[in-house]
Amino acid sequence: MASLDRVKVLVLGDSGVGKSSLVHLLCQNQVLGNPSWTVGCSVDVRVHDYKEGTPEEKTYYIELWDVGGSVGSASSVKSTRAVFYNSVNGIILVHDLTNKKSSQNLYRWSLEALNRDLVPTGVLVTNGDYDREQFADNQIPLLVIGTKLDQIHETKRHEVLTRTAFLAEDFNAEEINLDCTNPRYLAAGSSNAVKLSRFFDKVIEKRYFLREGNQMILSAVCWQIFSILIPGFPDRKRFGGGTLKSLHYD
Numbered sequence: 639m640a641s642l643d644r645v646k647v648l649v650l651g652d653s654g655v656g657k658s659s660l661v662h663l664l665c666q667n668q669v670l671g672n673p674s675w676t677v678g679c680s681v682d683v684r685v686h687d688y689k690e691g692t693p694e695e696k697t698y699y700i701e702l703w704d705v706g707g708s709v710g711s712a713s714s715v716k717s718t719r720a721v722f723y724n725s726v727n728g729i730i731l732v733h734d735l736t737n738k739k740s741s742q743n744l745y746r747w748s749l750e751a752l753n754r755d756l757v758p759t760g761v762l763v764t765n766g767d768y769d770r771e772q773f774a775d776n777q778i779p780l781l782v783i784g785t786k787l788d789q790i791h792e793t794k795r796h797e798v799l800t801r802t803a804f805l806a807e808d809f810n811a812e813e814i815n816l817d818c819t820n821p822r823y824l825a826a827g828s829s830n831a832v833k834l835s836r837f838f839d840k841v842i843e844k845r846y847f848l849r850e851g852n853q854m855i856l857s858a859v860c861w862q863i864f865s866i867l868i869p870g871f872p873d874r875k876r877f878g879g880g881t882l883k884s885l886h887y888d
Contacts, residue, residue, distance in 0.1 A: 642685075644699035645845045646725055647838075650747040651732035652740040653708060656785040659818035660732060661702045664834075669819050676706030679722045686838045698842055702730075709746045716750060723751050728779045728841035733805075735784040735798055735815060741805055744782070748809065752776060779844060780811040781837040788817040812837060 649657050653675060662670035665682040684700040705722050707715060729751055733741040784802050787795075799815060806813035812833045816823035824831050 642697055642699045643846065644683075644701055645727040645838075645841050646701045646703060647728040647730060647841060648723065648726050648751055649702050649704045649730045649732060650744075650751060652734070652737075652743050652747075653706065655732050655734040655737070655740050656818045657704050657732050660730075660783060660785060661704045663818050663821060663824065664702060667821060667824075669821065676704050678706055679719075680704040680706070684838075686835070686842075688839055688842050690835070698838075700838055700841075709743045709750065719750075720753075723753070726751065726778060727845045728781070728837070730781045730783055730837075731809065731811075732783050732785060733802075734786050735802065736786050736789050738801075741784075741802060744805065745808075748780070752778065776810075777844065779837060779840045780809045781834075782806040782809055782811050782813045784813070784815040785818055787815045787823075788820065 649661055651657050656673070658673045658676055658680065659670045661680070661682050662668065662673075665684045680703075682702050682704070684702060686698050686700045688694070688696045688698055703722055705719060707719055729748065731744045731748060733744050735741075782802070782805060784799075790798055802815070803813060814830045814833050816830060822828075824834065
C-alpha cells in the first residue's frame with residue numbers, strides 16, 4: 639500500500655464550517671466526536687478506487703489537506719498559508735449552509751488558492767454578480783460541499799439549496815450537501831457518493847492520465863516535425879509508435 643500513487647486535494651473554507659468533521663468522515667467513514675480548530679494544516683488520507691468496477695480500476699491515495707485560518711487574514715498569514723497550495727491536484731470548497739457569509743467567502747478562498755487574489759477586497763464583481771471569467775481557464779477540478787444540512791428547517795431548504803446551486807455553477811463544479819454527523823449522506827451507491835467518486839476520478843485523471851496523453855501527443859508532433867526537417871529521419875512506425883528517443887546522425 640505504501641507504493642500507491644497519490645493526489646493532493648485541498649479542503650478550503652471558513653473556520654467552523656465543518657472541514658475537519660468532513661475530512662474525518664471521508665477518510666475514516668466515522669463521525670468526528672469532538673472536532674477542534676485546525677491550526678495551520680491537517681492532512682488525512684483516503685483510499686480511493688479509480689474507475690471502480692471497470693478493467694481500468696486502480697487504487698490511489700487521496701491526500702486531503704484541511705487548511706485552517708480565515709480568508710480575511712493578514713497578508714503575512716496568507717503568505718504562510720500559501721505553502722500548502724503547492725502542487726495541488728484538486729480543491730474541495732466547504733461552506734456552512736446556515737451561514738451565507740461562508741458561502742460568499744468561497745470565492746475568495748478559491749482565488750487565494752489559485753494564486754489569483756489580485757485585489758485586497760477579494761472577488762471581482764461585475765454589476766453585483768460574480769465574474770465567472772476569473773475561473774474560465776482553471777484546470778484544477780473543484781467540488782463544492784455544503785455542511786449542516788440538518789440545521790436548515792424543511793420550509794427553508796428549497797430557498798437555501800437554490801442559492802447554493804448557483805454557487806456550484808459559478809465554479810463549474812458539482813455540489814454535495816450533507817450533515818457531517820450522519821454517514822448515510824455518503825452511503826455507498828447514494829448520489830453524493832457517486833459525485834464524490836466522480837470528483838476523485840477526475841482529479842486522478844488530470845494528475846496522471848491526461849498528462850501522459852499530452853506527452854504522447856507532443857512526442858508524435860515532434861516526430862512528425864523532425865521527419866519533415868531532417869532528411870532520412872526514421873519512420874516512427876519502425877519504432878512501434880514509442881516515445882521519441884535521442885538519435886544521432888553522421
